[in-house]
Amino acid sequence: MLKKIPLGILFIFLILLLSMVPVKVGGTGKSGDILSGKSFVDRSGNLIAVNPGFNSIISLSAVHTENLYFIGASKNITGVDRGSIFPFEVNKKQKYDISKPYDVEEIIRINPDYVLIEPSMIPRFNKPLSRLETAGISVVNLMSESLEDFDYYIRKLGILTSCNTESSLSQFKRDIGLLEENFRKHSDRKSVFVETSERGYYTLSNNSLLYRIFTLSGVEIINPQKNLLQKDQEYVKAGFNFIKDNNRNIDYYFTVTGPGFLGASRNSVSQNSRYNSIDAVKNGNFMELSSVFFNYTFRIIDGVKEINRAVYGSEYSYEGDKKLTRELFARTVYNYLNLETFTVTDTGYYDFKKYNHLYGSFQDVYYLDKDFNDIETVVMHGFLKPFKEGETEFFNRKSSITVPDLEQFFYLYKDFNSDEILNLFKQLNLEGQDVFSVSDLLKILNFLQGESV
């Protein structure tokens, strides 16, 4: 009997030891930070043991907010920071600014289960975050550290919210894989320069997420990697002389603007005669990219597509003789004209009334729809009008394109008046038609671009 006791203790000890072995979930090998389906270690090194059942979350990071929506956890969100503006639905949530003491106190009063932050917030907001923790609020510090780490970070969001993230992540990996395979086929790979700040003409280093996204899109990056002062730096100073020295090799010039980036805007570039010495800019091979595509969100896919489309042109397959509905019109025009995808980065955008259309607010166009960007971009250019019932907006995807719709488009796109539109229709044998096909639209677009009908 006495001999069995030490064996028994050993047995129990072994069981305990095995139960603490991290569950391998794939990813970077950082699976050790996820200890079980109910706990993980956050970026501050804190063990987060998630409460069973529903957990209310206040997200103080626009990146986390967006990802929570994408994994279906919007119901868990009881509040967000003022920088959280996507998707549109988030603007109905209560917004907080933790630099304001009364907002901090209000969060304490609400007493959410978790407050989500990201590592970059800690130096700036140390005091209010400490106040939250002192008040007993669990502050969870999360962010992906690399593209490989992304699924791992999303899974932690899933654990916090009891949301199954596997289908979102599988789809994301499939999409990335498909894009990579597709873009690998470009035999004549173009070289690009990416300006991340016009102050000193900084560009991306090989360590950055931005670099990964650009390489996924099938381009070669021109950057002075040797200028790195620190091994893990994300951005490196190129200086304008570097750009000039590499002018002949630069097929396309990108600038990145929006939160966290200080690339020159299109207007600023047009005003600065320096850029005239860059052939790519002079020849119109220039694009201002929105930084919303370069955070650790599912919209990385959109960023990859945007870059590839800019450099190599759209590979969209036009849907020939199908009836021209509003959604097909949007997809066709967006791809044919290679429109820059419209996004919103101004956190005050939704504070002011919009006359035409409020970005993202269509009741029948969902931010997860594959053609969300096509539709929003075309409408935000004024090429199609929204339908309104009071304050509610509809796109009416399946409605046919009408003659007034085409008149609106021609007027906004080419300043055509009614007589010019009538002549155009006559020339293309479309006069008298009130139902159109995609082919009819392509005929018109080809004609306007000066190509043969």
Added chain:
Amino acid sequence: MYKGRPFKFLLKNLLIFAVLILSGCSGVNTNISKKAVLIVSFGTSFVETRKLNIDETERVISEAFPEYDKFIAFTSQIIINIYKDRDNIEYMNVSQAIEEIYRKKYGEVLIVPTLVINGDEYDEIIESIEPFKDKFSRMIVSKPLLSSMSDYTEVAEALVKDLPEIDSETAVVYMGHGTPHHANSAYPAFDFVIKHLGYSNIYMGTVEGFPTFDNVVEDLKKKNYKKILLIPFMIVAGDHAFNDMAGDEADSWKIMLKSMGYKVDYQLKGMGEQPEIRELFVKHAKEAVRDFK
């Protein structure tokens, strides 16, 4: 000027106080034959626009005061930082400029703000020069564009003179910046004045104040206009003009008006390009010198 922000004021000017005390430069500059004109603009990072508007206005003002040495400053620290980091060009802010003028022993300083209204930027200029108000024998501050009653008429006439031929089916819409500051009243006041001068087809709207774009549209719809000419009501045609006024996206004034069926034209030209506007700044500066006690 302080508007209940004494702590911010003290902090902001602490360095200046420290320099004054430590350098022993606490005396008054008495040499009034040594004169400086400090021309202050908000600034713009748009290089070509800066040359046409700000640089030219500075030249005209400076030439009107040949006995004054020219100094320039921007009020926007962001723009100052852009020039330094991007182009390696150093612009001073107002505090730095006034301190340099003091250190160089100028006895008289004339400060000329090239601003449209007596709003936040003007208040900040006054706040910045306040620590030096007793350090010069003469510190003279000129007024922004729309300050006295006659200014409204003069600006209106100057702008109208610069317009192309306008027919009865065309409305001109000026787009000002607008502000929550009480000086925003200058914009509806200008609209009132220009209408009472007989220009019933000229309208004023603002991006961030009143009258709003909606107010303008409401007025436009009362008449049978077919065409709109958009013009920035700003010294410099910068980001607001390029994007909010003439941009190609749905919430630009151009696209919104086109969507309503108007034919829309626009000018990307700041008021600083107009000789009459530059002369008005000169006039204000001369009046300030004349009226200084």
